[in-house]
Amino acid sequence: MTTTDALSTAREILRAQPFSRLVGADVSAFGDGGATLELPIREDLLQQNGFVHGGVLSYAADNAITFAAGAALGPAVLTAGYSIDYVRPAVGVTLRARAEVLHAGRRQAVVRCELLTVDEEGAETLCALAQGTVRTVG
Incomplete structure (x- = not known):
């Protein structure tokens, strides 16, 4: 599967989630053990x-x-747990969650995520950090 096809598939999966549609989320990058999710910051x-x-x-x-x-384990995965640390108030026009697999085995992966706000000029500000474990299902 090409990178473009993988991103398209990831976007379809995200659009299948009613809550993700509600908040206006989109996958802006997907593949190579990483993913970026973005959503507009609305009132x-x-x-x-x-x-x-x-x-x-x-x-x-x-x-x-x-x-x-x-992106590392295949599509049949669920979050087993995660922790999040808020480091500063989140203000801006876009919320960007950039996640990267730190370690992947056959059935689970440990992933780190930076949560950034993006202002009108495109500058990013770190507002939270998260780390989680994801496992395959089925």
């Missing part, structure tokens, strides 16, 4: 202080981690 995704809600950051980390693992 309805903010908490009371005007920052992206932690649940939205957590969603993005979980999905990016799982997609990155899927």
